[in-house]
Amino acid sequence: MPPVMEISGLTKSFGGLVAVNGVDLVLPGGELHAIIGPNGAGKTTFFNLISGFLRADKGSVRFLGHDIAGLPTHRISRLGMARTLQVKSVFNGLSVYENVWIAAQSRSRFLNPFRPAHSYAATARKVDEVMERAGVARHRDALAGNLSYGDQALLEIAIALATEPRLLLLDEPVAGMSPEETDRTVATVRELSKTVDVVLIEHDMEVVFDIADTITVMNQGAVLRQGTPAEIAADPRVQDVYLGVPEDEDAEG
Numbered sequence: 001m002p003p004v005m006e007i008s009g010l011t012k013s014f015g016g017l018v019a020v021n022g023v024d025l026v027l028p029g030g031e032l033h034a035i036i037g038p039n040g041a042g043k044t045t046f047f048n049l050i051s052g053f054l055r056a057d058k059g060s061v062r063f064l065g066h067d068i069a070g071l072p073t074h075r076i077s078r079l080g081m082a083r084t085l086q087v088k089s090v091f092n093g094l095s096v097y098e099n100v101w102i103a104a105q106s107r108s109r110f111l112n113p114f115r116p117a118h119s120y121a122a123t124a125r126k127v128d129e130v131m132e133r134a135g136v137a138r139h140r141d142a143l144a145g146n147l148s149y150g151d152q153a154l155l156e157i158a159i160a161l162a163t164e165p166r167l168l169l170l171d172e173p174v175a176g177m178s179p180e181e182t183d184r185t186v187a188t189v190r191e192l193s194k195t196v197d198v199v200l201i202e203h204d205m206e207v208v209f210d211i212a213d214t215i216t217v218m219n220q221g222a223v224l225r226q227g228t229p230a231e232i233a234a235d236p237r238v239q240d241v242y243l244g245v246p247e248d249e250d251a252e253g
């Protein structure tokens, strides 16, 4: 089995600014990987490059053994990569069930334009299963626009799961959530990561160190350090750029 993701030398500039600078990342599969780093470190640009929203200037991206650099988003999605965005994009006027149905159906219709009737039953089962896994089944008939912010975020995850991804990219999944919503989302993502590979960008360090198996720290477009949460927490360079130098050391300078 090829690694889920093999990224080498990924680079993207905007004018004179190198937003992503020679990033390497190998995800063997079976782990939850977090990407952290200060504002402007290049995390979102990195996600945009691997999911096809932006085209890289240099570097290679292999996903499940396929070379996907330069492919459009829909081709990458069909290969099994799904992504949620920071800005919620559910259909507010449709129910939770309908939102997930559309995503599930678009996948199966693409694969089989002459659908036999029983495939609708299969889609319905898939929608129920995905709502359950993402923790939104109890809101099945609610309008998406009436959900709390946290439940809308979980609905986004359900929509992503409905495309049957092998890899799920989550962009700040707990941003703007209450502590209770954060706890629920963390529990859901942890459970999901047992069956789908997950890469997330997250600013909430408590969440990252709680759920990540491995972490990439980015700074000024480049990889500063990759490792386990324990290795990252113990690295003085990471403490310097990201976690902050303790105040008493600061005072000495």
Ligand SMILES: Nc1ncnc2c1ncn2[C@@H]1O[C@H](COP(=O)(O)OP(=O)(O)OP(=O)(O)O)[C@@H](O)[C@H]1O
Residues within 6 Å of the ligand: 014, 017, 019, 037, 038, 039, 040, 041, 042, 043, 044, 045, 046
């Ligand atoms: N479309 C763009 N055009 C020009 N500059 C951009 C563009 N997108 C990002 N940048 C710049 O690239 C750098 C990296 O931005 P990016 O959004 O990837 O960082 P980030 O780590 O996701 O930050 P944050 O944590 O604040 O979301 C920043 O300096 C940003 O201003």
